[in-house]
Amino acid sequence: MRRALLIAVLAATATTTVFAPPPKKPSQGEKPKADYSDWNCKWFVTCQGENFVVEVKVSNPKTTGGHTFDAHFLPGGGKCEIGVGAPQFRTTFLTGWMSNGSVSGTIYLCTTSQELVDKNQLGPIFTRHFDASYEEGWVPGGSSIVNAVYKNEHYKRSDADTKDSAPSEPSATSGPYQRDEPGDEDSGFEMHRFRPGLDQVTTDEPNSQTTPPQSGASRIKEKAKDITHDGIHEWMNSFREWLGGPRI
Amino acid sequence: MTAASIAALVFVAAKPVPTPKPVPALQKLQEAAQAGDATAMNQLAWRCSSGAGFPEDSRKAFELFRKAAEAGNPPAMLNLAARYRRGDGVPKNEERANEWVQKAVTSLEASAGHGDTTAMFALGSIYQFGVGVAVDQTRSRQWLEKGSNAGDPRAMTALALSLLQADKDPQQAFGWANRAANAGEPGAMTLVAGLFAAGHGVSRDEKQVLAWLQKAADKGDAAAMRLLGERYDRGEGVTANKVDALKWLQKSAAAGDAAAMTEAGMQLATGTGGAKDEPEAARYFLSAAYEGDARGMFNLAAALANGRGIAKDDELAAIWYQRASDRGEAAATNNLALLYMNGRGVEKNAAEGIARFQKAAALGNVEAMHNLSQAYQKGIGVDVDLRKADEWEQRARAGTETARPH
Numbered sequence: 258m259r260r261a262l263l264i265a266v267l268a269a270t271a272t273t274t275v276f277a278p279p280p281k282k283p284s285q286g287e288k289p290k291a292d293y294s295d296w297n298c299k300w301f302v303t304c305q306g307e308n309f310v311v312e313v314k315v316s317n318p319k320t321t322g323g324h325t326f327d328a329h330f331l332p333g334g335g336k337c338e339i340g341v342g343a344p345q346f347r348t349t350f351l352t353g354w355m356s357n358g359s360v361s362g363t364i365y366l367c368t369t370s371q372e373l374v375d376k377n378q379l380g381p382i383f384t385r386h387f388d389a390s391y392e393e394g395w396v397p398g399g400s401s402i403v404n405a406v407y408k409n410e411h412y413k414r415s416d417a418d419t420k421d422s423a424p425s426e427p428s429a430t431s432g433p434y435q436r437d438e439p440g441d442e443d444s445g446f447e448m449h450r451f452r453p454g455l456d457q458v459t460t461d462e463p464n465s466q467t468t469p470p471q472s473g474a475s476r477i478k479e480k481a482k483d484i485t486h487d488g489i490h491e492w493m494n495s496f497r498e499w500l501g502g503p504r505i
Numbered sequence: 506m507t508a509a510s511i512a513a514l515v516f517v518a519a520k521p522v523p524t525p526k527p528v529p530a531l532q533k534l535q536e537a538a539q540a541g542d543a544t545a546m547n548q549l550a551w552r553c554s555s556g557a558g559f560p561e562d563s564r565k566a567f568e569l570f571r572k573a574a575e576a577g578n579p580p581a582m583l584n585l586a587a588r589y590r591r592g593d594g595v596p597k598n599e600e601r602a603n604e605w606v607q608k609a610v611t612s613l614e615a616s617a618g619h620g621d622t623t624a625m626f627a628l629g630s631i632y633q634f635g636v637g638v639a640v641d642q643t644r645s646r647q648w649l650e651k652g653s654n655a656g657d658p659r660a661m662t663a664l665a666l667s668l669l670q671a672d673k674d675p676q677q678a679f680g681w682a683n684r685a686a687n688a689g690e691p692g693a694m695t696l697v698a699g700l701f702a703a704g705h706g707v708s709r710d711e712k713q714v715l716a717w718l719q720k721a722a723d724k725g726d727a728a729a730m731r732l733l734g735e736r737y738d739r740g741e742g743v744t745a746n747k748v749d750a751l752k753w754l755q756k757s758a759a760a761g762d763a764a765a766m767t768e769a770g771m772q773l774a775t776g777t778g779g780a781k782d783e784p785e786a787a788r789y790f791l792s793a794a795y796e797g798d799a800r801g802m803f804n805l806a807a808a809l810a811n812g813r814g815i816a817k818d819d820e821l822a823a824i825w826y827q828r829a830s831d832r833g834e835a836a837a838t839n840n841l842a843l844l845y846m847n848g849r850g851v852e853k854n855a856a857e858g859i860a861r862f863q864k865a866a867a868l869g870n871v872e873a874m875h876n877l878s879q880a881y882q883k884g885i886g887v888d889v890d891l892r893k894a895d896e897w898e899q900r901a902r903a904g905t906e907t908a909r910p911h
Contacts, residue, residue: 305740306738306739306740306741306745369740477703477704477705478705480699480702480703480705481669481675481699481700481703481705481706483699484669484696484699484700484702484703484705485666485669485670487699487728488662488665488666488669488692488695488696488699489666489670491692491695491728492630492633492662492663492666492692493630493634495630495659495663495692496626496627496630496634499580499623499626499627499630500547500580500583500584501544501547501548501550501551501580501581501584502551502584503551503555503557
């Protein structure tokens with residue numbers, strides 16, 4: 258029996274590949290899921306062009322009704338590299354409330370524009386309200402947060418910046434800069450339960466615990482190594498073409 | 506890779522055709538070879554050797570290489586030497602192999618002596634990659650310097666790469682790459698963009714990165730198109746734009762970049778930058794797999810195993826997982842192990858499965874570590890061993906911990 262059970266689990270895993278299986282849509286009249294215990298694990302997130310892993314905590318997962326839904330970075334994660342006082346590490350990625358298929362709350366984001374940091378002295382981390390819905394997968398790891406949106410990062414220039422600017426700039430006020438303006442687009446993020454071996458985190462930078470931080474010079478060398486590797490591959494293909502053979 | 510050829514590949518995968526008829530371009534190649542054109546004979550030999558457009562026939566390939574080599578074609582001489590060395594289409598003969606390599610080198614040196622820069626580039630490449638000779642980077646660089654000083658952009662690009670590889674004088678490497686780029690060599694333009702992006706041998710300059718990538722892409726450089734796609738995808742140096750990202754990846758794929766085929770397939774499979782289109786994604790994976798991209802093979806296998814965008818076929822899935830696994834794709838090794846454990850597409854064989862889990866785990870695949878832990882816990886393919894089960898679980902957890910963001 259045990260053997261049969263494991264094989265069943267393995268079979269399910271075998272089908273969990275690059276394509277997340279279609280989440281099961283709750284049918285009419287189906288009772289909402291009352292146990293979210295298996296959500297309390299690592300989730301894989303794509304946000305602001307990065308892929309990373311967070312630890313999700315759903316409060317009172319075995320009760321019906323609403324739950325708090327919090328996602329925290331793993332130790333050493335959540336690094337924001339641009340902004341005054343950077344780098345800074347976020348501990349929280351999301352903190353929100355989930356109920357009846359919807360989840361909303363606050364998302365912690367990284368400042369991404371060096372130009373606007375220079376002009377407005379922005380810090381590395383800022384927050385936004387987010388709205389999303391969630392779906393429960395029918396295979397292990399299939400649960401996901403979908404339709405997730407938050408307000409995109411846009412800015413009005415600060416007083417200091419607009420002093421010498423053209424008159425068409427927003428009138429100088431003594432208040433703080435504003436990040437959002439009317440008509441700004443919404444940005445999204447995606448997250449689902451982490452599938453080890455399938456979900457690849459962004460690896461441009463070293464892991465803060467397993468690898469000592471790299472200096473700027475060694476980062477440049479690493480990048481140069483990649484460029485050289487790609488270039489030599491192209492060189493080899495160019496030579497193979499001369500040999501009359503196919504590219505590899 | 507055109508849409509038509511992608512569709513053709515789908516057909517081939519679904520129903521293997523043992524002897525496809527040559528398309529018109531291949532017909533012309535065959536005619537030229539029959540008329541005694543040594544270059545055409547050499548190219549046709551390659552196709553016979555790999556079965557690309559012609560029936561696979563290593564003996565016929567060998568004969569064509571031999572005829573072309575005897576007609577004085579240096580690439581054919583090197584190809585012939587490789588067949589003698591491997592015993593491919595002919596009994597192994599190391600001595601004959603060395604003779605043909607020597608003939609090729611002598612012929613190329615004679616051409617180089619008459620100012621043939623392609624021969625200089627070829628000699629530089631032969632010593633760089635150790636084609637029939639021992640790798641000799643000093644000698645390689647000498648030939649590439651001659652070619653570069655004679656104004657050959659391919660030699661300049663290769664010289665820049667040789668200097669970068671040796672970690673010697675990045676400024677000089679940039680200088681050669683820049684000269685080649687300004688002479689219109691697309692690969693050099695992409696290299697220059699990369700050096701500007703890294704700030705290696707030249708100050709970092711994002712504007713130059715995009716400008717050179719754009720120039721290279723306009724010249725049809727597939728790698729530059731892919732890099733532009735990746736930059737739009739990540740918002741690196743440009744405003745992130747998933748639609749433009751997909752557009753560039755598709756252009757790059759159409760220009761033959763296998764990695765771009767896989768990436769475009771991934772975008773289409775997930776509906777990033779456009780409507781979700783699993784059949785189109787599967788076609789991209791198939792093309793990438795045929796081009797030798799390990800991630801493409803893995804994704805194709807996954808599509809076949811799950812029937813996503815392509816008819817479900819466990820046997821073909823197992824074959825492509827195996828090919829991806831052979832290229833070091835640990836996730837493919839793990840998934841192949843699962844097929845062995847379940848007897849899907851392959852004969853059920855727990856021992857084979859366990860061996861592959863171990864191989865994937867050794868490559869750092871966390872899922873394989875979990876699976877090994879389960880196997881030891883439940884005694885599947887191995888004796889129950891709770892200590893080992895715990896050890897693998899601990900390693901899996903540690904592996905998951907390393908999968909953290911920066």
